[in-house]
Amino acid sequence: MIPSPKSIVVLTGAGISAESGIKTFRAADGLWENHPIDDVATPEGFERNPSLVYEFYNQRRRQLLSDQVKPNAAHSHLAKFEHEFPGQFLLVTQNVDNLHERAGSQNLVHMHGELLKMRCLNSQLVFDIAKDFDFDTHCRCCRSPGNLRPHIVWFGEMPFQMNKINQALENCDVFVAIGTSGNVYPASGFYQTAKIRRAHTTELNLERTGSGFDECIIGSASDIVPTYFEKLLNAC
Numbered sequence: 001m002i003p004s005p006k007s008i009v010v011l012t013g014a015g016i017s018a019e020s021g022i023k024t025f026r027a028a029d030g031l032w033e034n035h036p037i038d039d040v041a042t043p044e045g046f047e048r049n050p051s052l053v054y055e056f057y058n059q060r061r062r063q064l065l066s067d068q069v070k071p072n073a074a075h076s077h078l079a080k081f082e083h084e085f086p087g088q089f090l091l092v093t094q095n096v097d098n099l100h101e102r103a104g105s106q107n108l109v110h111m112h113g114e115l116l117k118m119r120c121l122n123s124q125l126v127f128d129i130a131k132d133f134d135f136d137t138h139c140r141c142c143r144s145p146g147n148l149r150p151h152i153v154w155f156g157e158m159p160f161q162m163n164k165i166n167q168a169l170e171n172c173d174v175f176v177a178i179g180t181s182g183n184v185y186p187a188s189g190f191y192q193t194a195k196i197r198r199a200h201t202t203e204l205n206l207e208r209t210g211s212g213f214d215e216c217i218i219g220s221a222s223d224i225v226p227t228y229f230e231k232l233l234n235a236c
């Protein structure tokens with residue numbers, strides 16, 4: 001842990017939401033909730049079988065909005081840290097759930113999109129959506145069906161806000177990755193970008209991912225995130 005950090009970037013992955021009841025991605029042999037990722041998380045999968053893809057994200061959205069899914073201690077301690085930390089703070093999440101914002105996080109980038117948003121394929125306008133939608137849903141801008149897709153970054157597509165993320169990584173002195181397997185590019189390379197400017201890099205995960213972090217803390221996110229960020233705040 002470095003003393004008096006001035007700028008911190010935190011990257012979160014599916015592991016931070018696991019204890020909130022949302023399954024991780026690779027945990028079940030490369031399947032996402034029993035579906036091969038090629039079927040539900042690629043533009044080609046959407047072209048092949050749009051009904052399956054709409055239904056997959058409709059189910060994820062219903063689950064997210066159910067009473068059983070709530071932010072856990074890791075989400076809420078990150079939000080608390082952001083409020084109390086006197087320096088620059090950016091939270092980048094690969095997660096498409098809304099548990100960070102529900103916990104109170106503010107400076108947050110959803111680099112892989114959001115379950116509670118849909119996008120018009122004609123205008124690229126983005127709309128909030130809390131209900132199911134599919135091919136037959138009328139677009140709010142075009143007023144015709146067939147133009148809406150989940151506002152999710154699929155494999156082969158460019159993640160959102162990469163300029164903002166890279167700028168923060170190049171200027172941070174602490175980088176922390178929480179609950180991410182390091183299998184999905186470009187997030188898997190963020191710790192290396194942070195290291196170019198000699199940031200201290202830490203991984204918090206249930207298991208070591210094999211990457212070259214300076215420090216690795218093993219445990220469940222709801223245990224180790226509160227302790228780690230409490231210590232980091234005391235070091236400021």
Ligand code: NAD
Binds near residue numbers: 012095
């Ligand atoms: P991943 O599923 O590939 O890896 C999850 C990581 O979290 C693993 O390294 C695992 O060891 C760790 N983990 C599991 N439970 C944990 C816990 N309780 N505490 C700490 N760590 C724990 O996740 P990824 O790297 O984020 O990549 C998955 C991709 O799939 C992302 O792009 C994301 O968009 C999508 N996805 C999102 C969600 C979500 O929004 N909650 C859920 C599943 C998948």
